[in-house]
Amino acid sequence: MSAATTSRVHQGRRSATRGTVFDETMLGTLRLDGEHHEHHEHHEHRDGPDGPDGPDGRDGRDRDRRDRRIRLDLTVSADRVMRPWGTTEARAAGRVRITGLADDPNAEGELEISPLARRRIRYRIAFTAGGRRLTLDGWKSVSPRRPVASMTVLPFTLYADGAPMGTGTLRFPLSTQLLPFLASFRFPRPHEPGAVLASRWRGEPGRTEVWYTTVTDPDTGSGLWLHHELTAPVDGSQPYAHGWAAVFPEDGPVRHARFGPVPWSGAEPGFDAGEVASRPGRLSGSADEGALHWDIAERPAGEPLFTFPRWSWNRPLLPATHMLPAARSRYDGTFTHDGRTLTLSGVPGASARIYGHGNARRWAWLHADLGDGDVLEVVAAVSTRPGLRRLPPMVFLRLRRQGRDWPRRPERGAVGWAGAGRFRADTALPTWRVTGRTALRRIRVEVTQPADRTLVLDYTDPDGRHATCRNSERADAHVLLERWWFGGWRTEAEWTLDGTAHAEVGTR
Structure with a gap:
């Protein structure tokens, strides 16, 4: 041998x-x-x-x-x-x-x-x-x-x-x-956070890859958003790295700045664009000639959470896929903007990964840290592909509660049973909703993105087309989980998030 x-x-x-x-x-x-x-x-x-x-x-x-x-x-x-x-x-x-x-x-x-x-x-x-x-x-x-x-x-x-x-x-x-x-005993395969931070791109044209982090500072009420993106144009031209940083203070308007584009360096593992980097355990960089500057340590505090089916991350057959290397994390460090410094000490948040052919035709996204280790992740999207773009949004909803994921399989919310019983989404702003049920449980999620806490940004696909994103790292959310019990629905858990939900709606 x-x-x-x-x-x-x-x-x-x-x-x-x-x-x-x-x-x-x-x-x-x-x-x-x-x-x-x-x-x-x-x-x-x-x-x-x-x-x-x-x-x-x-x-x-x-x-x-x-x-x-x-x-x-x-x-x-x-x-x-x-x-x-x-x-x-x-x-x-x-x-x-x-x-x-x-x-x-x-x-x-x-x-x-x-x-x-x-x-x-x-x-x-x-x-x-x-x-x-x-x-x-x-x-x-x-x-x-x-x-x-x-x-x-x-x-x-x-x-x-x-x-x-x-x-x-x-x-x-x-x-x-x-x-x-x-x-409760489970025997998963060991997980190395750096493994899913490594770039998935292998030189194919027409691909988008994203590393992003969203954070809430409970002491000040501020939210942070760091978005790192690799774009490989469909015409085979030079791939480039770019992104932006945004802070959502409680006492002022949203502030953001873009960085890049710069040629993609192929750095491993993670993302590297000049002064900006997203590496295992560390986020650093600056934008707008140093007006925004950050140096933040990340401590993963949970197992990975696959919003889409796990196989779609390992085998990119879908138009796009989404996952969190850790369902939740803690952050320490500083974020400076316009002379003001936000100091983070063990604050909650999460990083996530996206890989696919570009942005959806329409989409909505929610990350909600529900406390006590519970997390809710929602992606509702309409594909740009012919035959799929006329369908209502496909909903991928993952609730990690008390260490267990519901629904048991991500496909359940998106396709139901042979198309029947799938979860539903109404993505109109300022308040959008997701509802769905399995045999014994049902859920209702209501997300509000106030205009003064929402940032409007332009996204560019690998083919040059544009989409508009409306993001809030200080959104409100109400989540109601019910269980069927002896002939009726009874509340199993209920959460209300006031300015601590992370949400986004995208349109074309």
Whole structure:
């Protein structure tokens, strides 16, 4: 076997290797050190250690009230299938809730899963509370003499800036969480963010490729939009890179500037156009002679989300395809415009990829971070191809909720069952709507793009034709998800976004 063949075999084996993903919920209590000492002194002053308010009296009940309730909802992911006899390093992301102290849906950390080799499962979870960065550190001490208790009880210490500030215990509730825990196990192929950031273009004329990022800063109410585009004209002339940056401040008009065009350099991975770059983990550049300048770090915080069928990204047979390398991300850095600097610190947003033959005849797009790790992505489009351009918009809707995607297959919203039951879209502005249902669920999405928060831009296709885009990174949205239950529709979840939705409508 040749060296090249051997290399391909090894690459095939690596690509076939699967990871492990599961969800876990734990409940418990936390005792902060300051609260413990304060109450202990109060107890001794009143009655002494053996008085009537001892462990079985009123003071014991008061001490119980000092324990704060804590809940962890985590999604754990590892790059390989877990082996109980070995040690697996895994990442964790999710939500930490502590009564009166914290409610952070963007907690993150790591697990060391080693039930037999080291007889422990260690958790280190970092989260924010009151502007401080806290760390929960503890481990389950696995024992064959107490297999159930040792695998479900997690003693921990809470740290602030490296100093302990409290202790507590978390427990995995077997009666209510065992079945959801077992059902949550998935074994996906490992994902490398850089792999989907690499250019898909292979020299064909008449192609458009896009890398874009949209961000919301909750502190200022501002929205950001960075659009990076490769265009390969249909006449086979030199491909070029160009794009724009836009900021949507809460207290002023939308500001934007274009960059490029410059010859396409074929940079890998990602996008490169002179001073502007979109690379794995980093967005940087300037426009309008430096009046707009940005340097932003990106931290992916979720698995990829394929708005169109996954096969359409791997095999570009459709007029266009769309996907998110990570369903949501966090951003740190600065965006400066006209002497004003917007500082980002862990703010939410997402990057996405488009590859195809150009812009649709009509389209609408929505990215909505719904909180608690939930995300809604919508693309409704009418193709320019003969035979398709007379059809109503095809709707690709992906709701990632509690770690699961609905509808299960992206094609469901676009084509339904042999054309019947597909989702519907009305893309008229200023308020556009998408509705649809499956057997047991239905959804209604209503998006409003106020004129003063909407930017109008001209898009150019590879064939030179133009389309008009109306984009708002401060749109409003209302999402209603209902479930059929014993003869009627009941609300399963409902979200209202006030100025934090990212939306766009395009026309010709």
